[in-house]
Amino acid sequence: MSASDIHVVILAAGQGTRMKSRIPKVLHRLGGKSLIEHVLGVAQVVNPATITMVVGHEADSIRLFVGERPNIGWVLQEPQLGTAHALQQTEPRLAAKQGTLILLSGDVPMLEAATLQRLVHTHQTARAAATVVTAVVERPYGYGRIVRTRGRIARIVEERDASPVVRQIREINGGIYAFDLAPLFDALRGIASQNAQGEYYLTDLIAIYRRRKLRVETLLVDNPQEIRGINSRTELAEVSRIVRQTKNEELMAAGVTIIDPATTYIDPDVQIGPDTVIHPSVAIEGQSRIGAACEIHSNVRIVDSEIADKAVIQNFCLILGSRIAESASVGPFAHLRPESVVGEGAKIGNFVELKKTTLGPGSKANHLAYLGDATIGAKVNVGAGTITCNYDGTSKHPTVIEDGAFIGSDTQLIAPVRVGKGAYVAAGSSITEDVPSGALGIARGRQTNVAGWVERKKTQPKD
Ligand code: UD1
Numbered sequence: 001m002s003a004s005d006i007h008v009v010i011l012a013a014g015q016g017t018r019m020k021s022r023i024p025k026v027l028h029r030l031g032g033k034s035l036i037e038h039v040l041g042v043a044q045v046v047n048p049a050t051i052t053m054v055v056g057h058e059a060d061s062i063r064l065f066v067g068e069r070p071n072i073g074w075v076l077q078e079p080q081l082g083t084a085h086a087l088q089q090t091e092p093r094l095a096a097k098q099g100t101l102i103l104l105s106g107d108v109p110m111l112e113a114a115t116l117q118r119l120v121h122t123h124q125t126a127r128a129a130a131t132v133v134t135a136v137v138e139r140p141y142g143y144g145r146i147v148r149t150r151g152r153i154a155r156i157v158e159e160r161d162a163s164p165v166v167r168q169i170r171e172i173n174g175g176i177y178a179f180d181l182a183p184l185f186d187a188l189r190g191i192a193s194q195n196a197q198g199e200y201y202l203t204d205l206i207a208i209y210r211r212r213k214l215r216v217e218t219l220l221v222d223n224p225q226e227i228r229g230i231n232s233r234t235e236l237a238e239v240s241r242i243v244r245q246t247k248n249e250e251l252m253a254a255g256v257t258i259i260d261p262a263t264t265y266i267d268p269d270v271q272i273g274p275d276t277v278i279h280p281s282v283a284i285e286g287q288s289r290i291g292a293a294c295e296i297h298s299n300v301r302i303v304d305s306e307i308a309d310k311a312v313i314q315n316f317c318l319i320l321g322s323r324i325a326e327s328a329s330v331g332p333f334a335h336l337r338p339e340s341v342v343g344e345g346a347k348i349g350n351f352v353e354l355k356k357t358t359l360g361p362g363s364k365a366n367h368l369a370y371l372g373d374a375t376i377g378a379k380v381n382v383g384a385g386t387i388t389c390n391y392d393g394t395s396k397h398p399t400v401i402e403d404g405a406f407i408g409s410d411t412q413l414i415a416p417v418r419v420g421k422g423a424y425v426a427a428g429s430s431i432t433e434d435v436p437s438g439a440l441g442i443a444r445g446r447q448t449n450v451a452g453w454v455e456r457k458k459t460q461p462k463d
């Protein structure tokens, strides 16, 4: 344990009343991740010796969501009497430690790694007792205001307790701080709850420190968006828009064409190669990777999938957990369910559903098909209306179609079944047995033509 150790505390016990939600605020999602994942992610950059999560409202669901991790400790705040009271709950865990405590707010998800590193640096080099992250904003409404005397921070006043003059101040408290552990827990005991909300405000610590002649610093961030707090659904939507815009701009700078950034929803972890064109109303989510020179047409949603170079995704496709190889074409109106693979140059046409199915290179399923639990080789032609009957009501069975096979339209392949290399299946067949390589499988009723039937029907007397 050394004086340069860093201990992170994340406050996440509040109810988040303004969200009007049964889900705890920090589990709401922003850019494909929960708020708390954003905060935990940035916390890692300072290489903390410990992380302490303060939870209260819906504590169990937050804990379950985050899971047990080696350096994370959990502290319960019950009831929730304010941010100072929340920090006080970590005393048993941290009082014996020394070094710097970094306090993060579970509802401030956009903080950048570089800012957090700068906070540690500023705080430690100034040997401050506290350092407050601040920003100057156009609309300070709702935030604590930084009151300065002779240029130095004197105190923080919450919106509800602020006089009209203080409300004019546009420098706000980001709710992110560095504290020297030595004087902290003793000073917290000096905080009272005589304010508009009857809560123990952590922000009162600043005036206490100034009275005790302890050094308080501020770190002003240039981009106030970084310290935006999320308290309502409106704020969640606003911040989501900023996250999206940042991602879109990053991709465009790297050579991706985004026709309408306002309707393009790409999660932060998604990678896209240059010269790929993204049409309006597209969502690309999770850990998806899109190659170069692809074309993703309108109204497509891609989740956790990999799409190689020069692939084309036509309009209205849903692609989940799948892989699409180079120069393949999918859609319009295709549904790729998890674990599907579309081979190089292969084609999936309209109203085709794939589930756990591999379609080999150059193969085609151009119209109206369901292919589930199937392994399909190279250069196979799957005719319109083909269905793998993979489910017998109890279990799922595989279908294998070998290279170069031709499956006539409106075929049912009743699994488990195999169609051999280069085999043909006649249109309208219900295939219940394997078709050997090079054979024609035909399984349908024979046609009978009744000569002169139409003429006879016309001359028949009506009754
Ligand atoms: C707080 C600050 C305000 C600052 C703003 C920045 C105080 C008193 N006010 O206001 O100066 O501008 O953040 O976003 O600190 N929490 C608990 N236990 C509690 C109360 C809150 O864990 O008893 C947690 C919340 O879950 C949340 C965080 O602390 O993650 C901040 O609480 P919140 O009620 O959102 O404070 P603000 O009103 O936003």
Ligand code: CA
Residues within 6 Å of the ligand: 107, 229, 230, 231
């Ligand atoms: Ca807040």
